[in-house]
């Protein structure tokens with residue numbers, strides 16, 4: 001048996017010098033609103049726990065909706081299958097983008113914020129009422145959006161570029177989601193504030209919380225852009241205002257659309273640090289470096305929305321180059337720094353445990369059978385080697401000419417926000433369920449395999465998209481045979497092979513995603529309880 | 539039961555560790571590979587761009 | 595530990611491999627930053643975003659005038675138009691066609707004006723794979739020089755409604 005309660009204490013100072021953990025400061029929890037995690041010894045605020053559960057469950061439901069949409073899309077873009085009719089392809093594409101990129105990710109991120117500000121700071125959640133309000137706004141908004149889309153009243157895609165026009169309820173739903181998320185982020189900030197006020201921790205906040213704080217700050221700026229663009233558009237859809245200018249809309253919309261990706265990156269990196277610690281005992285090599293890199297994210301991402309407008313009219317070359325270079329590359333630097341410090345911390349931890357053989361003995365000996373670890377490390381590799389490299393290249397002002405709106409773009413972001421963020425969140429879930437829901441996973445052998453299936457699928461699909469895009473195949477396009485068009489363009493046969501790869505990879509990724517959802521739902525509702533003892537080690 | 543250590547053990551092993559040990563040669567090789575791949579892909583794209591019509 | 599507060603004295607300069615990597619990464623970012631201004635002055639492919647405000651109706655009138663003065667034929671009901679080398683050429687995007695068909699000469703430079711009469715569209719020239727955004731209200735001017743003779747297609751790669759995937763056009767480049 002490897003289970004059993006082990007008291008590791010909550011060290012307020014870094015107890016890494018072999019000394020016993022010093023006395024921990026008292027939290028600010030009301031009586032009966034606290035439990036101590038039997039596995040990690042971390043304090044768990046029961047109110048926060050309730051909301052972490054709620055947000056996580058809803059997130060996974062939206063992941064399922066987005067996932068069903070995903071397989072339909074993959075099977076439509078695969079020319080040999082070409083499943084959906086045109087109308088439904090665009091409708092489902094709208095559904096997929098919003099449910100995945102916005103709903104799944106945002107619900108999960110609010111759960112992360114609540115965890116990072118309570119358990120890691122030994123604090124209670126600032127307000128239960130505010131948490132309910134934020135959650136309800138998000139949920140109602142998301143349901144409004146989904147219903148409107150499925151009724152066929154908003155076939156405008158995620159970006160809803162004006163003058164395309166959807167039903168007012170579609171825009172209202174998006175506004176509610178944004179306001180609800182802001183409410184949750186506000187609750188997070190309030191929790192940080194009361195933790196500081198009540199001195200529930202000593203010194204600086206832990207790195208993971210610091211990363212979450214960075215994500216929260218960027219999210220606030222992001223969601224404000226969302227409000228600036230969505231409110232006039234909503235009023236216009238009600239005929240209460242003139243139509244927003246197309247170029248202005250794109251500029252501000254990408255202030256939301258791009259920066260929200262930075263929120264995802266920041267949250268993902270925080271999850272990397274968390275999973276590295278909890279699966280291998282890794283410890284950041286240099287806190288100043290890691291924190292500095294998070295600060296770079298906050299400071300230098302503001303105007304990187306420019307890299308969505310690189311081949312647009314209305315903005316000049318000087319503006320495009322300036323905003324893509326300084327703003328983007330210092331954030332790129334930050335990612336490159338994390339890309340070193342995260343695996344290096346794992347390497348150091350593994351070497352300390354005696355796995356010192358050669359250059360990569362530590363890597364071979366890593367806990368690859370632990371889905372928390374494999375998901376984390378695959379996420380790191382996919383994000384760095386595929387997502388990061390393609391992103392910086394496509395975001396280069398002139399190179400964008402040969403990439404804009406081709407399938408190279410979804411090829412890139414499925415390696416960042418899916419192979420990166422989503423996979424990292426899956427890895428985290430393998431700990432959230434046993435530690436927060438206090439339920440064990442069943443079918444553990446399948447769970448061990450799941451990250452590999454999903455990662456392999458996403459890598460294949462992303463490559464298929466990227467290479468098809470290099471042949472010029474457009475994104476958001478139902479028929480590359482151009483049936484019924486005035487001039488029929490034929491793509492290179494290589495493009496068809498690549499679209500086949502997209503279809504196969506997408507199918508595999510869908511299998512991985514469905515496996516994840518089935519395992520997780522089964523564990524949450526029917527898994528054996530582990531209350532009163534440590535979780536079964538992966 | 540899994541032969542791996544439970545979470546708490548893993549975290550605790552960290553408590554015992556000394557600071558200032560930054561020896562991570564494997565990671566350094568990995569990031570060099572990353573930088574190399576990055577450079578190859580990046581410059582290949584500039585090359586591809588140079589082959590299309592001229593435009594300003 | 596990333597999940598505990600760090601020791602008080604956590605603010606330290608990086609050392610060893612970490613420091614070396616930060617230096618290398620910074621250097622690479624400098625290369626990335628300089629590459630764009632370099633290409634702007636030395637490279638032959640740039641997106642300057644040159645554009646002028648234009649009412650869709652006004653733009654349509656200009657296109658009509660351009661077609662009337664330079665029309666050289668017709669193909670499947672669409673005018674084939676040959677602009678004078680070095681001169682202005684017009685391309686109109688609307689749901690769901692690109693018009694007119696342009697006849698250009700290899701090695702000659704044209705000021706190609708593109709705008710939309712309705713929604714946003716994506717000018718995507720195939721198989722060279724060059725892509726530019728087309729917005730209503732903006733006359734997007736591309737100063738292009740075809741470098742290869744042949745027949746090219748324009749497809750639309752910005753979603754513009756249910757007929758989006760049938761929106762195609764043509765450019766012919768003669769020697």
Ligand code: HEM
Pocket residue numbers: 067070071073074077093094096097100101104105157158159410414417418422461474475476477505506507509510511513
């Ligand atoms: C099983 C996993 C997934 C598969 C098979 C999949 C597949 C696809 C496909 C085929 C497209 C359409 C590309 C096009 O025709 O233009 C697409 C678009 C997209 N996907 Fe995914 N995807 C998956 C997961 C995700 C996840 C987890 C996210 C976000 C977290 C995501 C975000 C997006 C976005 C933002 C778009 C673009 C929508 C648009 O163009 O408006 N996908 N995906």
Ligand SMILES: [Cu+2]
Pocket residue numbers: 687688689690714715716750751752753754758761
């Ligand atoms: Cu179009």
Ligand SMILES: [Cu+2]
Pocket residue numbers: 715716750751752753754755758759761
């Ligand atoms: Cu279109």
